[in-house]
Amino acid sequence: MLDPTRLSFFCAASILLILTPGPDNLTVLTRGITQGRTAALSAAAGFALGNLGHTLFAILGLSALLASSAALYGAVKLAGGVYLVWIGVKLLRSAGTIDTRGNPELARPLLIFNQSVIANLLNPKVAIFFMAFFPQFVSLERGHVAVQMLLLGILFVLLTFLFFGLIGWFAGSLGRWLQQRPRAGRWLDRIAGGVLIGLGVRLAWPGR
Numbered sequence: 001m002l003d004p005t006r007l008s009f010f011c012a013a014s015i016l017l018i019l020t021p022g023p024d025n026l027t028v029l030t031r032g033i034t035q036g037r038t039a040a041l042s043a044a045a046g047f048a049l050g051n052l053g054h055t056l057f058a059i060l061g062l063s064a065l066l067a068s069s070a071a072l073y074g075a076v077k078l079a080g081g082v083y084l085v086w087i088g089v090k091l092l093r094s095a096g097t098i099d100t101r102g103n104p105e106l107a108r109p110l111l112i113f114n115q116s117v118i119a120n121l122l123n124p125k126v127a128i129f130f131m132a133f134f135p136q137f138v139s140l141e142r143g144h145v146a147v148q149m150l151l152l153g154i155l156f157v158l159l160t161f162l163f164f165g166l167i168g169w170f171a172g173s174l175g176r177w178l179q180q181r182p183r184a185g186r187w188l189d190r191i192a193g194g195v196l197i198g199l200g201v202r203l204a205w206p207g208r
Contacts, residue, residue: 002137002139002142002148002151002152003137003139003142006137006138006139007137007155009137010137010152010155011155011159013133014155014156014159015159015163017133018159018160018163018164019163023084023119023123024047024116024119024120024164025163025164025167026195027043027047027116027119027195027196028040028043028044028047028164028167028168028171029167029168029171030171030191030195030196031043031112031168031171032167032168032169032170032171032172032174033171033172033174035112036172037168037169037171037172037173038109038172039109039112039168039172040165040167040168040169040171040172041109041165041168041169042109042110042112042113042116043112043113043115043116043164043168044116044160044161044164044165044167044168045113045116045161045165046112046113046114046115046116046117046119046120047116047117047119047120047160047164048157048158048160048161048164049113049117049120049157050116050117050118050119050120050121050126051120051126051130051153051156051157051160052153052154052157053117053120053121054120054121054126054127054129054130054153055130055134055149055150055152055153055154055156055157056150056153057127057130058127058130058131058134058149058153059146059149059150059153077123077124077125077204078204079122081200081201081202081204081205082200082204083118083119083122083200084119084196084197084200085196085197085200085201085204086200087115087119087196087200088193088194088195088196088197088198088200089193089197090193092190092193092194092197093193130153134149134152134153135149137152138152
């Protein structure tokens, strides 16, 4: 179904894009450092699943609608930014207690997973990216364009979880070391909240 040459280029390009610093992998990194491996892997899984949602949006044409409507694009972008800021403020207010020992409520895997899915789906830049990126690796001669895009989307989801998971795993090791040093942990909690607030403001800022 998929062209082998196009598929190899797709994998290489996807890995580079996944590892490029951005809101999602930075969130996984900060989750791992401040809340441990389980939290980071939960975030990685949430962001990966969100990418599958964007794949379906692209197939159904919703991404094209976002691209053609400046008002809709701006509204979704603002909602995503506000959501990231809200999470960041919660982390700042809980500084020093967001690790799994101090405040298990904030580190619940399902909660983190859901937050990550929502944050990813509310980022219209991801939707536009999928609409622009995937068609480059689809072969019209092989037919079933929607099926090809779905397969590419599933592969992108798997690659995202693999590499985000690795980031979270190693960040979790650093987090365990920091848990034994509460003062450093408190500052990292504040930094984590500040990073998310900054990413949210950047996402919602007009003209970006």
